[in-house]
Amino acid sequence: MAGKAKKAAPKKKGAGYKMPDPIPTGEVIKDTIFKKEWRIGPSIGVGGFGEIYSACDNTSKAKDYPYAIKIEPSENGPLFVENNFYSRNANKDDITQYMKSKKLSNLGMPIYYGKGTHACKGTSYRYLVLEKYGKDVWSLFNNAGKRFQPATVFQLGLQMLDVLEYIHSRGYVHADIKGANMLLGLKKGCENQVYLVDFGLATRVKEDQPFTPNPKCAHDGTIEYTSRDAHLGEPTMRGDLEILGYNMFHWLTGELPWEKVLKTATTVQNMKESFLKDVRKNITKQFADVPEALIKFFEHINALKPKAVPDYAKCRKLFEDYLKAQGVKRTNKLDFAPPKKTASKTIDNSIEEDDASDEEPIKPQKNGDAPKRRGRKPKVTVEVDTENEEPEPVKETKKKGKRKSSEPAVLVKVKKAKLNPTQTPPAKKNHTNIATQTSTEKPVRQSPRNNTSRHVSFDSPISEIVGNGKMSSSINSSGDIFDDSFTIKEVKVKPKRKLLSMKDEEVTVKRVVKKKVAGVKKTRSWKDSATIVNGRAPPS
Template sequence: MSGRAKKAAAPKRKANGYKMPAPIPLGEVLVDTIGKKKWRIGPSIGVGGFGEIYSACDHESSPKKGGGYPYVIKIEPHENGPLFVEVHFYIRNSNKADIEKYMKDKKLTTFGMPLYFGHGSHVFKGEKYRYLVLERYGQNIWSLFLQNGRLFPPHTVFLLGLQMLDVLEYVHTRGYVHADIKGGNILLGLKKGTEHQAYLVDFGLATRINDKEFKPDPKCAHNGTIEYTSRDAHLGVATMRGDLEILGYNMLQWLTGQLPWEKNLQQPKTVQEMKEAFMRNVRKEITKLSSSVPEALIKYFEYINTLKPKDRIDYTKCKQMLETYLKSQGVSRSSKLEFTTKKKRGSKTVNGDQNDSGTEKNKEKVLKKNSIKQNGEAKVTKRGRKARTVMTDENSENEEPSTTDNVSPRKRGRKPQTIYLEVNSEDEASIGKEQSIRKVPVRAKKRKSTEPSVLVKVKKTKMAPKATPPVKKNHANISTQTSVDRPRRNPRQVSFDSPVSAVIGDESKSDKSTKEKSANSSPDVFEDSLIVEDKKVKPKRKLLSQQEVTVRG
């Protein structure tokens, strides 16, 4: 190592030929000599097409982590041109007094035109830079578009279109066209109350309206972002109708996720020809792209086709087209911007194919029960349980089951069975076309007889119960009741744990003859199942005296 200090790397140039600035360190102070104000550089936010963008704050304030930088500063080398154009546009058209007056005239509570706060020049490491100070905004629409699967809800697209038409009307009345409208140049507000207001930024390609004869300029041909560039801009002329056309292409992309010429962006001439073909037959081309594009956007494009290059725009008519659609959806201009598309859950058949939600109540009922149609029968299945069997009439194929069908078989105390519903041939054809249904084996139906029914009484004979084996000697037999019908409760209590099931009665009233009968009283209960045999039982010994005697050893 020679120990020599390395020279600072020269600013790199981008593919578009513009020189990029060297990184500015955190805390660098920029002095606005005209406004007599100092700005302190914060963390870098991103790199644009012509320079770098930093967060910033007043030099006197001490920012906290996160939200302590209320401004942004765009910096680019002094020799670049776009920021020079943008600075002078903001100086003329973006002061606070003019914007507030316009909002009051148009009765707007929020407005998507950025405010200008300052500009100047700054020298860093021998390189001279130009900078512009603006209000800081939030996330851009393009990043939200990618985050949400390249699709926005239709009402959000039309709300964004209305907000951008407000800004374009202001810019056009000031004698300029933007010429580079796109999602990356549309930012959401950060301040309270502006979270659902979109701001159009980056006026680096802003051009004064040319009142002279419309004449193509090959030097400026295809200016802008190629996928959105208007037909006039492809010829090198920026026009007011071109701004409306660029906005329309953005709205179409937000609605459908793509533009017809996105695969040919490397050939500007091809893109130009495809746009001209598209605008010649807007309705047909949009229908090819998607059948769900609202009619309001088609009419918007058709209105652009009626304009000549130098015609003034009827902004009220354009806004009414978009507002008509929003009213049909129950959305007002003050509604919130929602960028997540709410997917409708379609009903699924047994095969798992998605189905439409259904236009008829009968179809909805069949789909809710996940019915399986098969040769005039519909087997209704339920997840996690089985249904019970009920044969219904021919005209009841779409009736709702009773409330007991929704109860678990275990709770009903019955075995789970299967429901079979009959489906008419007409309904079978209409339902079968809209549902992909898995076939199941057919159960043969019983043939109905045409003979009149006759009531026949059948007499059932009771089977004789099997006899209980005889009681073994010196063995305690436990008798079992074998009668078909359970006898009613008898006032006499019968014990089944004695050898012969003796009847226990009131001994005080019984005599010797009664005791003899009690031993043989079992046969009147089990007359057909027991064999009774006499058995002598020794009487219990009686105490001669109740006197207790204590013996001492």
Template sequence: MAPRKGAAANKSGSKGVPKKRVAANGFKLPEPIAPGVIITDVAKKQWRIGHSIGVGGFGEIYLASCEIDKPVSNSADYVIKVEPHRNGPLFAEMHCYMRIARPEHIETWKKERKLKRLGMPKYLGSGSFEYNKERYRFMVMERFGRDLQKILEQHSKRFSFKTVYQVGIQILDVLEYIHSKEYIHADIKASNLLIGYKPGTENQVFLVDFGLACRYANDGKHKEYKYDQRKAHDGTIEFTSRDAHIGAHSRRGDLEILGYNMTQWLCARLPWEDNLQDCNDVFAKKRGFMENISSFISLCFPDTEPPGLNEYLEYVVSLAFDEKPDYEKCRNILREGLKARGYRDDGKLVFMSATPVLPSKKSKARTDRKVSKRKSEESDTVSNEESEEIEEPLRNRKVAKKRAKISIGNLEKKEGSPVEKENKAKANLKARGRGKRKDKIAVGAAISVPYSGIVNPTPQMLALMKKNVVI
């Protein structure tokens, strides 16, 4: 079956010859592969290709199934990454997965450390095949959900404090596993962090895209610290570690990259993002700020410093180039940070907006909320998808508020009660004052909303009503 011909092919002026697809980084993209094609991996297992679900910097990702006798459904549990043989990035990633991501290795690690989950993708198969006289390389993986970058953009480019630290703890788990295999990831960022797709993995983040992963040691011997022009500034420039800026590879570099990510997720922008085209300038600024972390934190968070972030970065900076990090110490720093803000490490990911969102006209009045210092820094507004995941403190506050309204309402309705008598007296006073209120409105005086028109008053509003205060 011939590949699809896009509109670009018709505009090129060559009849019947589709225009070659090229990624932004210059790599040739594979020609579209028709759903239904069956390929065989190196272990002789067959896979059926479904429709495309995404295009990357060097290849394309398709849904896949091991049930080759029927079409691949939209709910397929697997995906296949495909790239032309001449490219290369998938070749490096594939061999990295083969060494460190075999399912049995991951499960053994989880059992030894008593982990309920680990966001390390599993290698399920790989190989090569020919399609329309073109040779392609492929790798089979689990299917994942949305990436954090898309979620981040839906929340004003900032995550809540709990979300950031909870994700950080999960990534530290993955880094400890990867580093135990003598590899570093080198490109941690929101677009490479995916939420689980299968039921039960909704609160799990997976670190994907090992295209820049490389060995920092060989058989226990750490590589030396030296400049390598070929790999200098590798990675995503705003997060690249100081070691990676000179082409050196280290475990502390991965922890530093994670620190930059957490900082950006909390404050939305890093100090060196104004000049990302100049790699040396970015490198110089990172060195300067990491030599004075307090000034870095103060610049990023002029109002309130996130508890634990300074301590985490100070620890990363204190590590020697070839030193093994204390991963549990790093996790505990973040856990203590959560505790300082009234949260706990419950493993739940609640993607809340960190930027205050104005309530709609139909929403309940929120002027009565006496928000604590912690809550004033991050909005409690949550998307419909995550509304069931709201933290316990917020839920308790809403329950208490509801009970208060019920108790006050019952007291007011009770005939002969002091409150009921007081309300009747207020009603008479209000009736006599209506004419004056209408006159004020008629001449353009400031209009106040009478409390009788409030559908769902809060306990604080009811208290004001008893004092005959117009609100």
């Protein structure tokens, strides 16, 4: 006869904790404290110490499962600690009253709906009933390429500050803040709220005792984010803020300086001590994209004493001021999309032909490598608003010639001196200078077709007639011009423009006036005939 088969022992996972056997779907758990019955649904996931299932009220006929039940063997300790924490600090009435006092519309503190023990297939389990939540921040972080937008990081930081302030006000610290323990809400109006869960390492603060390292609890928590105080075995309030700071730093940069040495806890501890010793220098030297608000947050943590209560208002203001500068409100929708890649500005290092003499000599490389040639870097066009700026003067460049000086050009304005008017030169002998005289009457331009008189200039013999009134013997005049058709008339006029040597005075101007003469019958001259008439030239 075959003997009875022995029941398989619960599986163990990490640190000696036993993992529970799967609970069948439809299993009903009786809650003796809240007098309710919970029906087990499909599994949601496996945690570090147990498994999480979806659940619903057994009396509900709906097919959805709005609750989550966390189950682990009774021999494990973390859920026992968590149950005690929830029963003391996650009461719905206490949370609602705190939110009213802080004027908060939402708070990322979960409310528990039941707890107790349950036996299934001869195994005793401990369970905890909570509200069902959505995706965790860690999976969203991986989906975003391990980088969050800075605004999203500080929005998450503000929500976590509110939760930590509530937990600390109840005399507890969380000690295990990380993206995997931050879950998005599913209820209407809470989709933009992140809830902090998993209080398996929650510890009561010993305010009446001095800070004393505890080697038995050293390095507890998630090694990437464990605070310096927790590395010593004594979790603190400032340690919770430090853990939050490491998470925010990781979300911003996508990496932590000690990621490659996580297997050695003491090495990670030393690197964190060195990192925060001069946090500003270490961050700005290697991570230029980290905002100033996070650096000041770390500096505030360094200034706190081990048992001191953090200044939450100051930390909150740092985060809010950053969001305000970015034009984002803390209540805006959380954007978990990957950050946009911005093209970094490159300086135009292209060398002009005229400036070739300023180029640095190429230095030989080590190990006998050939020197690298310096090529031209691509130019980046930057749009600049020059609407209200004065245009820069255009520099004239020469194709060939010596290189111009690199000194800036200086524009010198020369003030022109006003010269005193010089006296009019004396007129020539027997010649009156009328070039400086003016007339109020403008000369009438005659059409070339109707112009029957010859053009007269001051260089013609008429200028001597105006000057002396007599014909000089040296003038070779023509009879058809001065044949009693002109006369000299004196007219007194007031000059339209002031002369340099006169004031408001009348000037006597001599004009040549055409005189109407009775028609004189002129004889026909050979000049009026054609050049060749009947094939014969005119008489000589």
